Structure formats: structure tokens, C-alpha cells
Amino acid sequence: MSSGSGSGRHPITIITHEDPIGRGPTNYIVHADLSDRQDGWREQLWTRQLTEDRFEVACLPFFTYGICYRDVVTIDSNHLVASVVQKSGHRTLRVALVAEHQDRDQLHELLHGKVVEAALPHEWLQGACLSVDLQPGTDPTAFVEALKAPAQVGALHWEIDS
Template identity: 30%
Template sequence: MAMVDLAPFGFDDEQEQMWLRPLAEDRFEVCCIPFRVYGMALGDAVRLHGGRFVENVVASSGRLVFRVFFAEPRPPVTGGDSRDALREAISSGGFLAEWSGDRHVAVDIPEGADPSRLFSSVEQEVQNESAFWEWAHSEPFRNALAK
């Protein structure tokens, strides 16, 4: 395991824990789906600083991370709470996903996979501003060590 300092991504004094698997030399493979880190995905190869913090991404796996955050208060079920539709789209599409509570999900998108059903499942809530989505690669990976 290693940590990523989230300050470069707007989360001062916070860190995200990454599960890693040793590779050759001083590289490690990311074995989890990042929730708040930008520019990193499942399967990427990273290098550590001091054995504890991710210093940089040295090789991309070609995977992407699609993240959705559902706002509070939740709309009434008749108003279209799309979390169940998103869970179904994740399951039927064979995607891997990790939830943080019931409002924040990170979905692994393998290279070449079609995520359109994921988008469709939350589209109405995004338009109503009761859900927000982003790609983890909308910003490059940065670390606080490079200041």
C-alpha cells in the first residue's frame, strides 16, 4: 500500500490509500480504482517516493476511471434516483466499480469498452444537477513532492 497526497487535486490535508502490487525494479501496479486521484487508473504502473507516497505514473494501463457523485438531498424515487440504474449498467456491462457509501462511485473502464450505458443511466440526474460525473484523466497526475 502507498498513499497519494490529494493537495494537488484540491483536497488539502487529505490522502488516498492505493493498493499496489510489486512489479520489476522500483515499479508497482495500481490494484484499486482511484476515487479522488486524477491521472491514475487501475493497472497503471507507478513509482514510489520514500516507499510510502506515489511519486509518478510511469506507464498507463490504457484504462480510464468514470466517477459519479450523487448530491444530497436525494430526489424522491419517483423523481428518478438513478443509483440502481447505474448499478445495473455496471453489472450488465461487466465493469468493475468501487462505491464509497451510496453516493460516490468509481468505475473502471477497460481500453476499448463502451461506457455509453453508464452515461445514460445517470444522464437525467446530471441534467437536474443531482449527480455529477467526471473522468479521472480530466487532469494529469501531480504530486506534492514536485512543488
């Protein structure tokens, strides 16, 4: 995450993607406004410019709901996402590890091994937030099974967004 000065009384905090799954030589960075959940927060989204006003998402959003990998979005004059104009059929499985939980590091290693073993494209944010791409037709049942017990003991929270 990075932070900078913004207008008004709240500084802007930008959640960044250090290793987006769709990184390419011609990526175009836009922002998604997260201020409905936290004043001044935005998520940086890597995209590919398709036309003058359409962009295909090239990363796995950590906090932006309703936008998934390869969805097509439009932006406003401030480079903020204005709308989703075409859904890709991809879904995003998000996992947030509880920072204070005693087994957090072991759980990170376990989940990382599971996504690699299942060949699921994924991104980590600061080792605590995991976004997993679920391509159309992907059955996440085996991975979700690995999440159930840690979720029941309060070690993580998870969801699937489309």
C-alpha cells in the same frame, strides 16, 4: 474514510478502498496526495509490487486524477505516489451522487444495476461515489446515457479520467 493525526496543523484524512477490484494476497498500499484540493487529504491506493520501486495500481481511484487501474507508479520514501511511469490504457468513469438529492438511494440502485448488467468492474465509496473501470476498447456510451438526465437535474456529477 479514516482520519488520523498528522504533522502540522491539519490532520490527515485518508480515503480508503474497502473492496478494491484487484485485491490480492500480496497487495501493497500506497497513498496519493490530494492536498492540492483539500489540505491533509490522501487516497489509499491498493497496488501490486512489480519491482523494488514500481507498483501496479489494483483499485479504481475515487479522487486521484491521472492514475487508473493497472497504471504503473513509483513512490517516494513516505509511500506517496511520486510518478506514473506507465499508462495501462484503462480509463476511470467517476460518479458522485449529490447527498441532499431526494432520489439518491434510487439512483444508487439504478446505477449499481447498470454497471452489474454491463459487467463493468466498479467500486463504491460510502454508497455515494462510484468509480467504474473502462478497459481499453470499452465504449461507455450506454452507461453515460443513464447519467445524463440525473446530471441535468443536479442529482449527480460525472467525469471520465485517463
